Amino acid sequence: MIEVVNLKKVYGKLTVLDNISEKINAGEKVAIIGPSGSGKSTFLRCLNCLEDPTAGSIFFEGKDLADLSVNINLSRRHIGMVFQQFNLFNNKSVLDNIAMAPILVAKEERRKALRHNFAVSVSNIFSKKKKAKCAVRKKDDIKKEAYDNAMRLLKRIGLEEKAKNYPSTLSGGQKQRIAIVRALAMNPKVMLFDEPTSALDPEMVGEVLDLIKQVADEGMTMVIVTHEMGFAREVADRVLFMDKGQIIEQGSPDELFNHPKHPRLVEFLSKVL
């Protein structure tokens, strides 16, 4: 699903990612662990080019996202992202947070369809072969569908009575669950989680992890950067251990946690477990 080839990221003289090549298959749940400063967040953010790679390629659905001529926005619509600091839009209500992007994207497609139809009707005047026009959705339908879907997602996480509230009035756990369904509202093919529970009170970690687990059980492809070793062990199919900008060991959770080979990983696990 995502294939990373020789990915490099350099800030000034500091090499954050050192020639990483990795493949993430459809349906796979990959957890990335490692000490802070090991480049795991940067790696994740490179997957949807929130950080521009210095060198290398990231192939998603056959397109190289690192190539500047590729329209990154189209690809990002299929890659959901959840941040450590939630990053809900502060100026939008909860419902609008979830529905905004689907509405804007559908409206953009609507404009594209209108332009296409206009071009077709012009060309139909001159050519004998009549081309067909494509369907144009009504604006009201777009909005209604997006809001219905947003409400359905809110019900799923049990926060439908918060639909009209603004993010500043919510707890961290609520914000993060809304951030997750905001990403789901775009029907992504992959979800990226950047330390989704690191900014939460210990009490709220559970509810967020439960939701992530649910999404995982539905077969979503996931890449999760996390410090929750127990969670990584439970959910992940494969765990990557990163240090100094490289993936130095990887394998199933059982292999990695119970039979670590690399001395750096042994040392890391002895500290965190």
Added chain:
Amino acid sequence: MQAKWEVFYDKFIVYDGWQTVVDGLIATLQIAVSGLLIGIVLGTLIAAVKVVPKTNFVAKFLSVICDIYVGFFRGTPIVVQLLIGYFVLFPALGVQLKALNAAIAIFGMNSGAYISEIMRSGIQSVDGGQLEAARAVGLSFSVSMVKVVIPQAIKNILPTLGNEFIVLIKETSVASFITVVDLTKAFKDIASSNYEYIIPYLMLALVYLVLVIIITLGIKLLERRLAVVDRSR
């Protein structure tokens, strides 16, 4: 004093001086409000150019142009700008503008320079994660800015923007340099028609004061309205 009042009353009511004052007030408000609106649009554009990452030649070039623009309008007095604009620049470009419209254009460009800096600080005060989150769901840079970042920036800078509006209202008092009959000019005409200065000029000050107080209240209301996102229901 009684006599001075009578003189003023004569000029103001009997000889229809109030008509000029009302026209002047309207001109002042026109310049200030239109100037502010032009300034907000220009300022937002300039600020957008300044916050875009300068990765290519076009972005760098535009940034330099904006620097020169801001440098000129902040570095010279508004009176000089009015004179150059109305008597030199617009005629040289072959643009024929009424004095009022020329004043609106120049005050707009002037406040655009100031508002660009206010707007830039406002945009930079919005947490970077907001833009990232908008980009991550696949919205373009410009849509993300318009839908997410700039609304929050405007909320943050509203007090400063109100300040700019107040400054603008008061600065319009120099518009008569290019023959615009604004509030100041109207009262000045009343005063100089019979050399009684005290009452017209105190009245003039009072009108500006009332204008500014009304605007201050308006901004407070608006701030409270926009602060709804920070309150629980």
